[in-house]
Amino acid sequence: MAHILIIDDDPVIRLLLRRTLEKLGHTISLAADGIEGLTLIQGANPAPDLVICDWMMPHMDGLEVCRRLKADPELAAIFFILLTAKDKIADRIEGLDAGADDFLTKPIDMGEMMARIRAALRIRDLTRDLQLQKQLLESQLAEAAAYVQSLLPPPMTEPIQINAQFIPSMQLGGDCFDYYWLDPDYLVVYLLDASGHGIGAALLSISVLNMLRSQSLPDVNFYQPANVLEALNENFQMDKHGDRYFTIWYGVYNRVRRQLTYASAGHPPAILISEHANHELEVQRLKSSGMPIGMFPEAKFENSYQLVAPNSSLYIMSDGAYEIMQADETIWGLDKLVEVLKLSKTCKKRDLNSILNSIQSVNLLQNLEDDLSLIQINLD
Template sequence: MVRILVVEDDRTTQLVLRRMLEEQGYEVATANDGIEGMEQARTFRPALIICDWIMPRLDGLEVCRQVKADPDLSTIYFILLTARGAVEDRVQGLDSGADEFLAKPVELSELRARVGAGLRLNRVYQALQDQKRILESELTEAAEYVRSLLPPPLTGSVHIDSRFIPSRQLGGDCFDYYWLDPDYLAIYLLDVSGHGLGAALPSISVLNLLRSQSMDGVNFYQPNHVLRALNETFQMDDQNDKYLTIWYGVYNQARRQLIYSSAGHPPALLISKAPENGVVEVKQLKTVSLPIGMMPDTKFVNQRCDIGVGSTLYVFSDGVYEIIKPDGEIWGLEGLMDLVCSQQEVISVQGLNYILNYIKTLSPNEAFEDDVSLLRIDFS
């Protein structure tokens, strides 16, 4: 049975409304003022509220504001009962969240029409809420699936820790690392343009393609070969205008040498200490090229660097450093470089959480504006 709540301090009007509504087959609850009305709204959970404007303790406008501000009650259809007929009064009521007005004294035919229309809209609201809950449940399940695809921390001669924080439930960032053979370790991180499901799907496709090594004729030991194959496969004209940036490296632990290539991606940061004086040095590892998918004939090149004992490599998406501070300035890559260099010993103890917690202090927003992915690779 459909539930309706009548909030009215005048007992005669309250009784009349209750009888009229019950005669129409509704289950009716009543409240004598606004405070009692809010209590009834939370416990009775009506589909529709008819509330008088002028009441002691808490008037109808405030009841309306509180109902519409409560996520659990906001879909209740709210009819404001009033003897006021001025335009400015109606504007004030609508600004408070009222869905409809009912003039005093109440006419039976008008009451029936207003309530019927309100309940039809309430059913639409409820259906939308049900669909929203289903969608959120499915997105949560999809997000858990994406997280399950990401690799666990790596231990041994090379230690790798990672963090993945999408700005929504799903994001376009993805990464992986695995041994191609006992001596060669592949590491990559990619960022598909956009957010949400539209970015997550191509990101997962690239992950599965690289992990399965199913691209014919591609030498996965050569990063530029991998990027060229991805560019041939994922042109944005065929991917709903989606493109991606990527940093891809292969580490040879026997030679302690890293070969890498990137496509429109932020540079990886190699942190090491100079052997002669112990001064911390940072080197940006990046090659210049367009993102994957923008141009079919894009050229990709490799670069090499030696990895000293005790060096640390950071690979990340731009969401890690493109943080808008309260003054409107962007923290930037230089800020991240300063942090990982100056706090190297602290980070080695507290891990990547230290970096993420520091970043959160820079922004007034609780959530990140962009997807955040971060790898920390320690070479023993």
């Protein structure tokens, strides 16, 4: 049975439909015009399952009622039957474009009306089932997202200051990162970006994180980034992992000698910004050749080395931090991000949130198109 709202300015039709449908066990509400009908819908808790609405009415016609109903995300799923004496194809097209789900033609054939109501209620039941499944899936994704977030490292304050942020484009993303001390002098930091989004990408990222954090890759020197990437490439070939690959930037910093050893597998360069004694900024893009992990079994990787000057900051990011579509349909780009990072260094604003606010102000969409991860390391 269902709660049905009848909107019609003809009291005879309202009475006829009410008596017919109440005999079938339905709960009936009545409205004499579109304004009254919308008021009833918006005030009802729960909302009606089905609306039968006349097209031609004073104050507000049925098309406008339908448009306003379908424009409200919380009410759009209500099945809307437009009652009309119009029978031209152009009229039906206009009604469908306004959001009507079905039509009843005057004079009303009661057998046809009951058949259309039965069909509408079947669709209602299917819609409810889909909504329940969607809610269940969203709940499971929320739990998975919370688990992924719990695996990411907290900020570090001593002896080196590190802050990081991860903003998934969906509820669950494919970025992941970590940083920890291999020993009191050597800090390891990496950021990886798995292809795609959702559960598959997240599972791949978590697998890599767990393997690196536990140092369970056999015969690997974790002080040597190239050695680590070669082992990852051997263990994560995409034909064995759902055709997914990932990019990664992996670095090891010796805080005593102030030397950074790093290697990259198809990942954006890290950005090292140093402020010299004359307050001049030096920007270096730390990149190295290397194919994404999982694409080619024979891929080779090489270590690169960088001495780090005092008063330097290192930024490691995923490409979602700068591959952002602007209003003119051009990509914001890495050069623009570097300017934001330089400004942050110049203004002495070491708050990562201020940098993220600048990045997100460029994005005009409700959500990011890609996952955004950014690590800020102050190597003072």
